[in-house]
Amino acid sequence: xxxxxxxxxxxxxxxxxxxxxxxGWNERNGAPERARQGSWMLVSNTAIKPIxxxxxxxAGLARLQDIAFEQVHPTPGVGWTPTVYQDLITVSDxxxxxxxxxxxxxxxxxxxxxxxxxxxxxxxxxxxxxxxFLFGNALQDMVYLGNIHLWPFLVSRQQRP
Numbered sequence: 376x377x378x379x380x381x382x383x384x385x386x387x388x389x390x391x392x393x394x395x396x397x398x399g400w401n402e403r404n405g406a407p408e409r410a411r412q413g414s415w416m417l418v419s420n421t422a423i424k425p426i427x428x429x430x431x432x433x434a435g436l437a438r439l440q441d442i443a444f445e446q447v448h449p450t451p452g453v454g455w456t457p458t459v460y461q462d463l464i465t466v467s468d469x470x471x472x473x474x475x476x477x478x479x480x481x482x483x484x485x486x487x488x489x490x491x492x493x494x495x496x497x498x499x500x501x502x503x504x505x506x507x508f509l510f511g512n513a514l515q516d517m518v519y520l521g522n523i524h525l526w527p528f529l530v531s532r533q534q535r536p
Contacts, residue, residue: 384420400443429467443479460484
């Protein structure tokens with residue numbers, strides 16, 4: 376996938392082995408003057424699960440690599456809350472393996488959910504996730520997590536207890 380910002384607003388469901396490999400990314404850190412560089416997926420549709428691997432993926436590899444993801448939220452202020460989105464990545468009912476490496480989550484509400492699956496690997500993941508990074512249910516094997524760096528989001532002084 377060449378560098379650029381791609382608007383991902385329809386659900387992609389893969390039942391066959393496939394890979395989405397980007398060209399890396401820069402760490403944006405919210406500064407408007409820091410334009411997106413590398414391969415970015417921008418999601419603004421709250422009604423979809425953008426990426427789903429499963430329901431019959433029985434062999435082969437599902438992979439996301441060297442891609443940044445961003446979801447659109449209102450500008451933070453007093454009383455701010457993030458926009459609620461569906462899981463960005465869903466892996467369900469698979470017999471093959473799934474690998475997620477070199478990903479950047481920028482303003483992501485829910486990053487990934489795993490259901491009835493196994494042989495999943497997350498490595499070199501960075502970013503900001505508002506609700507949860509990973510949810511798992513009925514996992515058939517160990518999930519590998521390595522080199523994960525997530526940070527909290529800021530709140531105003533008025534919102535602190």
